[in-house]
Amino acid sequence: MEKQIADTEDRNRTTAKIVISSVIASETKQSQIENILKQALSDLQKDDKELDAVLIWAYKDRKELNQTFTLGKLEWSKDKKGFDGKQNFDKEINLEIK
Numbered sequence: 001m002e003k004q005i006a007d008t009e010d011r012n013r014t015t016a017k018i019v020i021s022s023v024i025a026s027e028t029k030q031s032q033i034e035n036i037l038k039q040a041l042s043d044l045q046k047d048d049k050e051l052d053a054v055l056i057w058a059y060k061d062r063k064e065l066n067q068t069f070t071l072g073k074l075e076w077s078k079d080k081k082g083f084d085g086k087q088n089f090d091k092e093i094n095l096e097i098k
Contacts, residue, residue, distance in 0.1 A: 001040060002065070006055075011085050013053045014044060017065055020058055030097045033058060037074040037095065053077040053085070072097040 006013045018040050020033065040056050054076045057069035064070050075083050075094045082089055 003044065011052045012048070012050045013083060014048065014051060016040060016044060016054070016056045018056060018058050019062055020060065020071055033072045033097050034095055037072055038093070041074055041076055041093070052079065053083045055083045070098065
């Protein structure tokens with residue numbers, strides 16, 4: 001996992017990129033990616049108890065890391081305002097799986 005601190009004055013934030021290189025069966029692909037993203041979030045939260053927001057992108061291959069995510073994205077904030085602190089979400093974790 002490649003992690004980068006992205007704090008602002010009033011929000012402790014981090015971003016992360018992960019590569020999921022294992023072959024994923026199409027019928028369970030979405031739940032597998034979701035579980036991997038949630039585990040990555042849990043790992044980040046264990047490492048930094050002060051986090052207010054996290055954004056994690058998932059990729060199929062290392063060569064794709066400089067592109068938009070290719071497998072999925074997880075956005076978490078403890079105040080449900082998203083990574084930027086401006087959006088209003090109805091839940092703490094927002095997932096987008098391709």
